[in-house]
Amino acid sequence: MQIAIEDVDGGVTRVILDGRLDIEGAAAVDLKMNVIAGSSQLLLLDMQKVTFLGSMGLRSIVVPAQTVRRHGGKVVVFGPVPLVEEVLKAANIDTLIPIHHELSSALAALQ
Amino acid sequence: MLDGLTPKAEARLSLKSRLAELTLVRPWVERLAAEHGTSEEKVFAINICLEEALSNVIRHGYKGEPDHSLTVDFSASADGGLVFTIEDSAPLFNACAFRERPAPASPDEIKPGGQGIPLMRKFAGSLRWEPLPHGNRLTFGFR
Numbered sequence: 001m002q003i004a005i006e007d008v009d010g011g012v013t014r015v016i017l018d019g020r021l022d023i024e025g026a027a028a029v030d031l032k033m034n035v036i037a038g039s040s041q042l043l044l045l046d047m048q049k050v051t052f053l054g055s056m057g058l059r060s061i062v063v064p065a066q067t068v069r070r071h072g073g074k075v076v077v078f079g080p081v082p083l084v085e086e087v088l089k090a091a092n093i094d095t096l097i098p099i100h101h102e103l104s105s106a107l108a109a110l111q
Numbered sequence: 112m113l114d115g116l117t118p119k120a121e122a123r124l125s126l127k128s129r130l131a132e133l134t135l136v137r138p139w140v141e142r143l144a145a146e147h148g149t150s151e152e153k154v155f156a157i158n159i160c161l162e163e164a165l166s167n168v169i170r171h172g173y174k175g176e177p178d179h180s181l182t183v184d185f186s187a188s189a190d191g192g193l194v195f196t197i198e199d200s201a202p203l204f205n206a207c208a209f210r211e212r213p214a215p216a217s218p219d220e221i222k223p224g225g226q227g228i229p230l231m232r233k234f235a236g237s238l239r240w241e242p243l244p245h246g247n248r249l250t251f252g253f254r
Contacts, residue, residue: 022137022162023130052155054162055226062223069219083155090233091226092214 001025003032012110013040018049021057030060037064041073042110045097048079053087065097078106120184120196128169128179136161136183143185147193153253156234157195160251163227164197164206172201172247192236193253200246206231207240 001019008014015036019025037043045061065075077099080088088094100106124139126132137158144154165181173179184196209228215221232238237252 058226059223096221
């Protein structure tokens with residue numbers, strides 16, 4: 001599991017996740033995700049390259065998202081593949097973190 | 112698919128009760144899937160069900176104790192379905208009877224954990240639990 005971070009115009013932090021968010025993948029990104037959440041107000045989780053998402057991976061997303069929200073910030077998910085989106089929706093994560101498939105709409109939702 | 116006699120296992124994966132052992136599951140599933148021409152969607156469903164079920168047994172059933180055993184048996188049924196059966200020697204736990212939480216009233220009420228069994232129920236074609244004299248048998252069917 002790879003994680004990359006980009007600062008985008010407008011104060012948005014784009015976190016690009018690449019790989020499988022299974023138990024092993026979640027363990028690889030948890031600490032970084034929590035650090036990012038502690039210092040970001042506007043967080044775009046780019047999940048285009050996430051090929052698998054299990055319950056431990058959900059935890060890797062939910063905990064940072066709730067941290068950002070508690071600080072008054074916003075989080076969106078961008079571009080999950082259909083099966084990953086199915087997992088997000090099955091766990092009601094889309095009510096916490098809106099899902100967008102266009103980058104422009106994801107960025108607009110953060111403003 | 113899960114009615115009647117359980118088909119004879121074509122393959123077995125034996126694991127110790129360590130989360131690190133779960134890295135063995137995906138290559139095993141993918142090899143079987145390749146042999147049976149299984150779709151990408153079904154492989155995703157199988158992997159999510161096995162990861163959730165096995166990690167639940169390791170973390171909750173065996174309480175993280177590392178030297179217990181689990182087995183996963185695979186068989187293909189006559190109608191083309193794929194059947195995976197997990198057996199453990201942990202205390203009895205009926206995943207089929209687990210009561211799901213109601214949908215959260217607000218996003219902040221979403222719990223970070225507790226999604227494993229709902230995901231298994233969503234992605235498995237069928238799910239059956241049986242008590243064993245010294246453990247549990249959980250059988251997943253996928254069409």
